[in-house]
Amino acid sequence: MFVLGIFFVLVTTTTACWTRTGLSPWRLSRFKYLVTFGDSYTDESRLEYFIKHGGVGPPPGTILAESALIRPWARYVAQYADSLSLHNYAVAGAVCSNEITPRHFTTIASDFPSVLEYEIPAWLAEHSLSPSGNGRRSHDLGTNTVFAILIGTNDLGNAAFLTDSQVSGRLLHHYTECVYRAFDAIYAAGGRNFVLMNTVPLHLAPQYAADGTPATRYYPDKPSNLTQVAARIQRDTASVNEIFRYKTPYELLIGQRYPGSDFALFDTWRMFTDIYTNPHLYLNGTEELTVDDWSHHCSVAGTDCVHRHNNTSPDSFMWWDELHPSEQVHRVLAGEIVNVLDGSSEYATYWSSR
Template sequence: MLRFTVLLLQATSAVLATATPRGGHHGGNSPWVPRFKNLVAFGDSYTDESRLGYFFEHNGTAPPPGLLLPFAPVTPGGGITWARRVAEYTSATLYDYAVSGAVCDNKIISRWLAGTSQMFPDVVYEVDAFIADTKYINASTKTNTLYTDRKPDNTVYSMWIGTNDLGNGAFLTDSSLKETSIPDYVDCIFDRFDSIYKAGGRYFVLMNNAPLQLAPLYGMPPTGLTESHYWTDKPANITEVSGKMKQYTKLANSIFDYRTPYELLVAKRYPGASFAIFDVNSLMTDIYNKPSEYLQAPANVTHAYSFCDITGANCVTEPGTELNQFMWFDELHPSAKVDEVIGQEFVKIVKGTSDYTTYWP
């Protein structure tokens, strides 16, 4: 017991000595990332630009190593994704490995891709695809023609995964595999960081889970939906669903807050690396609570701009409205306007001035 107490005190001292609190500058007069040139993004439909589309267009085949996927003006948020906004605002090159529908690991949560004989590609696939791209050698030039200027001090690696891990068909409905739990999902994220770190990554942004209980799919009455093509057999007690969703997102995000400094400062798992925890949850909650500061008037944070029937067909938009007025494009995905706000805040993260980020160390 005495030894445990000493270790606990040492760990606490290390954390307190190096913490940069949420809303604080990372320290010094220079930006957090010395010279930001590349954004390598991993995640699900909140980040995907065109990768799932490639799978559909090529009979379930993954993009080959060395291929930079194209810009897509329409994404699950109804417009340009946040990661592309970052590239636009900074002139950085975007390498987007996110796949709509992804979970962190299909061995924890299994989700089948409709119309195919395979599961949605997971973040395990995404990181493996990134590593394959870093090792790619063009047959003509005998060089890597994809990553032409990737260095430890000019590349940021973002991870935003959890919407499908925590939601229906996953932890929310007790559908995980082999008695796995939310800590296993968190382990998966840090295991992926291990692989990226080994491949030269040194600047990591861990984006926490969105406030999913505010989305129409998981919302409280009277605006929360009783049924959706995303969840055709949703339970009648949507108040319980919303409350449980809030509990799970807050639990996972709290684990991120404590696990990250432990891995960096106590376990020393990533020597020389820097992590930023982007509190997207708080940013989106602020949009929900103060919509006039972020959305076009008259703002709408409780209903979706686009709504489809229970089969996913016959989709209609709110008449007489514009997408920029809405927080949610559909019942699950933040709108392109919210993506724009997230992209603007991400640029501040790189500069080291984000009010929604904690930097470690």
């Protein structure tokens, strides 16, 4: 009876949801502002600001520098869609909530700033500025602003769920619920257009892969059983992605958690897997293409760093270092996010409660 009830509700709400083949309000020309939250996969220089200012974050309205190392996907989206203005609140090292998987960063004598406790409030503080500040209040959050969250690499990795280092009693569903709580706060402020990017296949990253590297600067106490590490993180990332897959339409269409809003669920996992499986379709360096090695090698202590091929062919690699994607992968991801915003990405499923 319960299953039939769910089926009935979904059938009666089919006019409020669609997939790639249906009518969609997602049009790139509609958006003027892209607001992003996340970790090192998205950060440009916000953590660097914390480091340079004794653990204190930038005041509201501060214009931060672009990344001097790897230009992330979010900046490329703004470049590819020049009508978009990027407002990036991601912090390298971040988790969704420090009440679930806190990770201490000695350099700033504090936990890494998280999405829920820092990034969302930082955006709210800037949004509340008067128009005489940086004009954030002029954003029409319901129509021309889109919000994207890519988080999970640190939450599910070592020093967190992978090594059972989360706060006692916290489970994977607490992490996924945290992501929706972030959307709750944005929704309460007026946001109505959301891109939820699911977790990457971390078991393919050299830091966690079964045929990957031993201890790294990010995982200095890595155990010797690499297969066990890969299997555990593959299980956890796949599990939370399944939660995102089913919970997103449930919250919109049945739970009515975000009435009048549009969600795009982006399959980051599948896109990264496609790159890993068919690198010749995505990587374009001049040296042999590789998805198992990485470009920037450092010792476990984080010293003695060298680049493969003297950094003459970084686009030959899927990975910049043991954990982070290369800039070429960021470009590929950015291209697909542009397609998401235009309603045409093969990696996205679109849902609406309008």
